[in-house]
Amino acid sequence: MIDSHCHLDLPAFDDDLDDVLQRAKEAGVSGFLIAGTTPAGWQKQLDIQANHTNIHLAFGIHPWFIRSALDDALSDLQQMVATHRDRVCAIGEIGLDATIELPLAEQETWLLAQIEVAKQSKLPVILHHLKTHHRLPALIKQSGFTYGGVVHAFSGNAQVAKQYIDLGFKLGVGGTVTYPRGQKTLNAVVEVGLDNILLETDSPDMPVYGYQGQRNEPARLVNVVGILAEAFCTSPEIISARTNTHFRQLFIQP
Numbered sequence: 001m002i003d004s005h006c007h008l009d010l011p012a013f014d015d016d017l018d019d020v021l022q023r024a025k026e027a028g029v030s031g032f033l034i035a036g037t038t039p040a041g042w043q044k045q046l047d048i049q050a051n052h053t054n055i056h057l058a059f060g061i062h063p064w065f066i067r068s069a070l071d072d073a074l075s076d077l078q079q080m081v082a083t084h085r086d087r088v089c090a091i092g093e094i095g096l097d098a099t100i101e102l103p104l105a106e107q108e109t110w111l112l113a114q115i116e117v118a119k120q121s122k123l124p125v126i127l128h129h130l131k132t133h134h135r136l137p138a139l140i141k142q143s144g145f146t147y148g149g150v151v152h153a154f155s156g157n158a159q160v161a162k163q164y165i166d167l168g169f170k171l172g173v174g175g176t177v178t179y180p181r182g183q184k185t186l187n188a189v190v191e192v193g194l195d196n197i198l199l200e201t202d203s204p205d206m207p208v209y210g211y212q213g214q215r216n217e218p219a220r221l222v223n224v225v226g227i228l229a230e231a232f233c234t235s236p237e238i239i240s241a242r243t244n245t246h247f248r249q250l251f252i253q254p
Ligand SMILES: [Zn+2]
Pocket: 005, 007, 035, 093, 152, 202
């Protein structure tokens, strides 16, 4: 299993990251992609990668932090990616969130600018979405971006899912499908098939069912895989192997 989306650089893991990674390893999680959120976090991500194995990195400015990002954050991003090109495998997480105050028009400007960085560096992107499926696929198409990526924490129906898949994207599947209310998303995931999904936790956020209110951690990927194995009428080993292959194809050996 590979956790294709987690935030191990956040303060929630400052005190016990070694234990968290050990528990994940014991649970069978063999890789971690830490998605970037702020310029301040990128250096911390590099430090974690330098001190642990199987850590992959994405740099980006998350829509929640655009307000606090400095004006030169974009040129910083360009420079960070160029300097550490061999240590970074994606741009993200970037995207659109209709539940925050920042106007979508402003978020779109930042999204398109970061997609440009991904284009220049020939890297896939990690997309954040919240009530913005009406804009995201159209913007990606409009940008002419062709390096694909993953729609992090996908939720939606199969029709929406296929719009992203047609643009070369995988669906990031995590805690959502472990809840009874995640049934629609689980159905969509089954309909588009195992070759179009990646596993993720979004740790420390998005706890799986049964652990509401607690810090999430990569070891809980087991719960997501269990639900998927049942839904796809297959074994956890098959879910793990196929999603590992697609993770590698997208981020490691494109
Ligand atoms: Zn995230």
